Amino acid sequence: MQEASIGGLYEHRHYRRLQSGVSVSTNYVRSAPARGTASRASHRDRMDIIQQPSRAFGIYQQSRVTEAFRCKYGLNPEYQRMIHEAGLRITGEDAHAQPRIIELPEHPFYMGTLFVPQLSSTPEHPHGLVNAFLESMSS
Numbered sequence: 001m002q003e004a005s006i007g008g009l010y011e012h013r014h015y016r017r018l019q020s021g022v023s024v025s026t027n028y029v030r031s032a033p034a035r036g037t038a039s040r041a042s043h044r045d046r047m048d049i050i051q052q053p054s055r056a057f058g059i060y061q062q063s064r065v066t067e068a069f070r071c072k073y074g075l076n077p078e079y080q081r082m083i084h085e086a087g088l089r090i091t092g093e094d095a096h097a098q099p100r101i102i103e104l105p106e107h108p109f110y111m112g113t114l115f116v117p118q119l120s121s122t123p124e125h126p127h128g129l130v131n132a133f134l135e136s137m138s139s
Contacts, residue, residue: 042070046066047066049064049101054091055132056101068120075090075098091103
């Protein structure tokens with residue numbers, strides 16, 4: 001992993017070789033923690049994979065997981081029906097039955113999460129969603 005600090009932002013560059021033999025470089029930028037703080041205000045919360053089969057269930061291989069969140073945002077319930085009618089599926093919910101994962105089943109890899117997989121991912125042990133995304137890119 002290479003890391004550079006530019007104006008309070010950190011750029012991470014991860015290099016890894018997929019099982020298929022393809023080498024992939026993943027870049028992402030995150031903001032630096034504020035001076036004098038020990039963390040970036042994240043919290044962990046239980047989440048249930050509510051649709052089986054789903055891509056999320058295929059990746060996790062279990063129906064209850066714990067993930068790291070950096071916010072308390074959520075989906076406005078008034079839009080859930082419209083999202084479903086557009087083809088998106090809510091496949092993961094938190095302990096309060098609020099949507100946390102959506103998928104577009106017909107797409108090779110379209111997933112949206114309200115948690116942050118990068119918070120529990122390292123170059124040595126990438127998060128399962130990161131691995132699944134990279135594997136989908138190589139096939």
